[in-house]
Amino acid sequence: xxxxxxxxxxxxxxxxxxxxxxxxxxxxxxxxxxxxxxxxxxxxxxxxxxxxxxxxxxxxxxxxxxxxxxxxxxxxxxxxxxxxxxxxxxxxxxxxxxxxxxxxxxxxxxxxxxxxxxxxxxxxxxxxxxxxxxxxxxxxxxxxxxxxxxxxxxxxxxxxxxxxxxxxxxxxxxxxxxxxxxxxxxxxxxxxxxxxxxxxxxxxxxxxxxxxxxxxxxxxxxxxxxxxxxxxxxxxxxxxxxxxxxxxxxxxxxxxxxxxxxxxxxxxxxxxxxxxxxxxxxxxxxxxxxxxxxxxxxxxxxxxxxxxxxxxxxxxxxxxxxxxxxxxxxxxxxxxxxxxxxxxxxxxxxxxxxxxxxxxxxxxxxxxxxxxxxxxxxxxxxxxxxxxxxxxxxxxxxxxxxxxxxxxxxxxxxxxxxxxxxxxxxxxxxxxxxxxxxxxxxxxxxxxxxxxxxxxxxxxxxxxxxxxxxxxxxxxxxxxxxxxxxxxxxxxxxxxxxxxxxxxxxxxxxxxxxxxxxxxxxxxxxxxxxxxx
Amino acid sequence: xxxxxxxxxxxxxxxxxxxxxxxxxxxxxxxxxxxxxxxxxxxxxxxxxxxxxxxxxxxxxxxxxxxxxxxxxxxxxxxxxxxxxxxxxxxxxxxxxxxxxxxxxxxxxxxxxxxxxxxxxxxxxxxxxxxxxxxxxxxxxxxxxxxxxxxxxxxxxxxxxxxxxxxxxxxxxxxxxxxxxxxxxxxxxxxxxxxxxxxxxxxxxxxxxxxxxxxxxxxxxxxxxxxxxxxxxxxxxxxxxxxxxxxxxxxxxxxxxxxxxxxxxxxxxxxxxxxxxxxxxxxxxxxxxxxxxxxxxxxxxx
Numbered sequence: 001x002x003x004x005x006x007x008x009x010x011x012x013x014x015x016x017x018x019x020x021x022x023x024x025x026x027x028x029x030x031x032x033x034x035x036x037x038x039x040x041x042x043x044x045x046x047x048x049x050x051x052x053x054x055x056x057x058x059x060x061x062x063x064x065x066x067x068x069x070x071x072x073x074x075x076x077x078x079x080x081x082x083x084x085x086x087x088x089x090x091x092x093x094x095x096x097x098x099x100x101x102x103x104x105x106x107x108x109x110x111x112x113x114x115x116x117x118x119x120x121x122x123x124x125x126x127x128x129x130x131x132x133x134x135x136x137x138x139x140x141x142x143x144x145x146x147x148x149x150x151x152x153x154x155x156x157x158x159x160x161x162x163x164x165x166x167x168x169x170x171x172x173x174x175x176x177x178x179x180x181x182x183x184x185x186x187x188x189x190x191x192x193x194x195x196x197x198x199x200x201x202x203x204x205x206x207x208x209x210x211x212x213x214x215x216x217x218x219x220x221x222x223x224x225x226x227x228x229x230x231x232x233x234x235x236x237x238x239x240x241x242x243x244x245x246x247x248x249x250x251x252x253x254x255x256x257x258x259x260x261x262x263x264x265x266x267x268x269x270x271x272x273x274x275x276x277x278x279x280x281x282x283x284x285x286x287x288x289x290x291x292x293x294x295x296x297x298x299x300x301x302x303x304x305x306x307x308x309x310x311x312x313x314x315x316x317x318x319x320x321x322x323x324x325x326x327x328x329x330x331x332x333x334x335x336x337x338x339x340x341x342x343x344x345x346x347x348x349x350x351x352x353x354x355x356x357x358x359x360x361x362x363x364x365x366x367x368x369x370x371x372x373x374x375x376x377x378x379x380x381x382x383x384x385x386x387x388x389x390x391x392x393x394x395x396x397x398x399x400x401x402x403x404x405x406x407x408x409x410x411x412x413x414x415x416x417x418x419x420x421x422x423x424x425x426x427x428x429x430x431x432x433x434x435x436x437x438x439x440x441x442x443x444x445x446x447x448x449x450x451x452x453x454x455x456x457x458x459x460x461x462x463x464x465x466x467x468x469x470x471x472x473x474x475x476x477x478x479x480x481x482x483x484x485x486x487x488x489x490x491x492x493x494x495x496x497x498x499x500x501x502x503x504x505x506x507x508x509x510x511x512x513x514x515x516x517x518x519x520x521x522x523x524x525x526x527x528x529x530x531x532x533x
Numbered sequence: 534x535x536x537x538x539x540x541x542x543x544x545x546x547x548x549x550x551x552x553x554x555x556x557x558x559x560x561x562x563x564x565x566x567x568x569x570x571x572x573x574x575x576x577x578x579x580x581x582x583x584x585x586x587x588x589x590x591x592x593x594x595x596x597x598x599x600x601x602x603x604x605x606x607x608x609x610x611x612x613x614x615x616x617x618x619x620x621x622x623x624x625x626x627x628x629x630x631x632x633x634x635x636x637x638x639x640x641x642x643x644x645x646x647x648x649x650x651x652x653x654x655x656x657x658x659x660x661x662x663x664x665x666x667x668x669x670x671x672x673x674x675x676x677x678x679x680x681x682x683x684x685x686x687x688x689x690x691x692x693x694x695x696x697x698x699x700x701x702x703x704x705x706x707x708x709x710x711x712x713x714x715x716x717x718x719x720x721x722x723x724x725x726x727x728x729x730x731x732x733x734x735x736x737x738x739x740x741x742x743x744x745x746x747x748x749x750x751x752x753x754x755x756x757x758x759x760x761x762x763x764x765x766x767x768x769x770x771x772x773x774x775x776x777x778x779x780x781x782x783x784x785x786x787x788x789x790x791x792x793x794x795x796x797x798x799x800x801x802x803x804x805x806x807x808x809x810x811x812x813x814x815x816x817x818x819x820x821x822x823x824x825x826x827x828x829x830x831x832x833x834x835x
Contacts (some may be wrong), residue, residue: 038768
């Protein structure tokens with residue numbers, strides 16, 4: 001079907017034909033031939049056998065009328081619409097807020113029902129359902145089996161309590177129609193909808209009250225090595241004050257139970273203690289459950305939190321090294337190598353046998369003073385913040401044992417601390433650990449703690465186990481979304497083609513042809529004059 | 534083929550042939566038969582001229598002022614003076630140089646100047662005074678009538694200097710009568726393609742008292758409209774236009790009929806007014822045309 005973007009030009013097109021004829025009535029540009037006496041051929045008042053006047057309009061008016069009509073119709077911008085393949089891409093909100101229970105059931109079920117009804121009313125040729133949370137996860141619905149759509153969608157939906165990145169709007173295909181199925185609880189949807197080419201939104205859900213457990217975390221106690229301390233974070237994302245009972249427990253043990261009164265928008269933190277020997281999981285639960293149950297319970301596996309890291313020490317390391325290690329809250333020192341320690345610390349001239357992780361405080365004949373300021377060469381995390389003065393340091397200048405080394409601390413060209421990766425992971429320390437100026441300084445203990453983390457390749461000073469839920473995910477209150485066109489019908493699935501360039505080009509082609517033909521006709525045909533000699 | 538020039542047309546004139554024609558032309562033009570009762574024929578005749586010709590006996594009715602008393606005293610009878618007929622001896626060729634004469638490659642014009650030159654030669658051979666007028670809307674050139682060989686050269690130069698108009702210029706023969714005196718004979722050479730057939734001009738010339746001869750020069754291509762229709766016909770003289778398509782009666786057949794009608798009307802007029810008329814077409818020999826005209830003129834009158 002065709003439509004006109006500027007229909008007023010059609011009036012000019014309708015007038016072009018009669019106007020061209022009238023303008024050409026007395027302007028005859030047929031071939032001109034000179035004759036001796038015109039009266040031999042008749043008079044201008046004569047009529048032809050058909051009754052036509054001898055002086056008729058220049059027949060060129062027809063081509064010029066067509067040229068003008070083409071031009072005016074082109075200016076009217078005719079647009080030809082062809083039926084296009086009606087493909088709908090549905091962006092299904094599979095955040096946990098869609099599991100909120102409403103009066104008629106979970107939101108996702110209402111969403112599926114509303115979506116199926118909407119799709120049936122449009123009757124697309126193809127339907128693709130995309131996950132709004134998980135990029136690349138999609139489902140093709142068979143348009144011939146509409147009755148199976150609810151079941152297929154119910155089986156396909158997977159609610160993942162993870163923070164998500166909404167799809168990039170500039171990568172959404174412009175050739176298809178995009179729909180959104182959501183409760184509108186995610187605050188990021190507002191900005192996304194402003195740029196996304198969404199032509200229809202299927203909205204479900206009305207419940208607004210929700211209290212959820214936002215975070216559950218446990219760490220080792222700094223005061224009591226036999227204890228761990230934990231905290232639970234609860235927030236109320238609803239509009240009304242909520243009463244809840246918080247229960248914190250392991251599989252066997254009730255740790256704490258507390259009644260809470262949480263104001264709307266308020267965040268409450270509750271602490272608890274747990275024995276460090278327990279390697280089980282701990283759970284924080286709210287009661288009674290509300291509309292969104294997925295955030296009413298949060299659990300944490302404590303097996304990732306180590307009670308102590310066993311470190312095997314060498315007797316020859318000296319008191320100061322031992323003291324620096326002993327003061328580390330996460331380390332347990334032993335002199336028994338048979339206990340399968342996580343880290344070995346040795347001191348001496350000879351390089352110890354390669355183990356998974358070890359620190360070797362090298363000894364030599366005579367330590368030398370450090371003259372150039374020491375510089376941390378390696379990306380070593382917090383160690384870079386420790387500043388060591390040259391006058392605090394002395395080093396042993398011994399030959400390097402292996403080639404596969406990486407400098408950690410350098411003083412000019414002199415290596416002070418090295419990482420040796422050959423046969424394990426060995427931190428070679430060439431600093432004189434018997435030099436009182438160094439070992440009595442608090443920086444020494446910090447350096448040793450940093451070297452322990454470097455050897456074990458993890459942070460050992462402060463271990464925290466945590467389980468959390470994005471606060472946005474617990475938002476269930478539907479928000480005001482930007483308006484989109486929600487009255488889509490089959491007629492919207494059309495490919496538009498602008499015909500005006502073709503008509504204007506055609507008009508110019510006619511014009512050029514007419515110009516050439518007119519020039520040819522206007523050359524009079526007459527006999528040449530006699531030459532006088 | 535290269536177009537013939539005016540000079541070429543004049544060069545076509547065979548003066549020897551024309552001289553032979555001139556020896557008999559005076560009989561035609563003087564309305565006398567070639568063969569007379571005497572042993573010689575006279576190319577002169579008496580008339581109201583200035584040149585003395587002869588004496589003759591007085592007969593009642595003669596003008597008494599013409600009596601030559603001295604000659605009569607020597608004679609026993611009254612004698613009257615006779616003079617050469619100037620009217621017979623002064624001729625003008627009026628040549629139409631309107632634009633219609635130059636159409637279709639100036640075929641008509643070349644034939645016309647050929648005829649004009651031939652006529653001048655013949656007249657000069659007959660010891661007449663011959664002049665030349667070219668006219669369109671007015672007299673464009675005037676070569677005064679004289680006798681002799683030099684006059685022929687002057688006439689040829691005047692013809693060489695003439696050319697038909699390119700556009701415009703109707704054929705107003707009446708303009709020539711103002712340039713001519715009484716009792717002057719005229720040969721009009723034109724296509725006579727005018728609405729009035731140039732009759733007013735011919736009437737004026739007749740009233741001068743001399744003889745009037747007409748030579749109509751036409752081209753076979755007069756009625757050639759063109760290869761395709763529709764076409765706009767433009768009158769080369771007036772500039773008027775007529776749009777013609779094949780349905781109009783102004784087709785070639787109609788135009789041909791009109792030409793014949795025109796010729797017939799002109800012939801009737803000339804016959805009624807004692808004007809010898811010869812119609813010719815381009816391609817014909819000027820000598821043949823002149824001979825035909827002379828025979829027609831003679832046959833009319835005797």
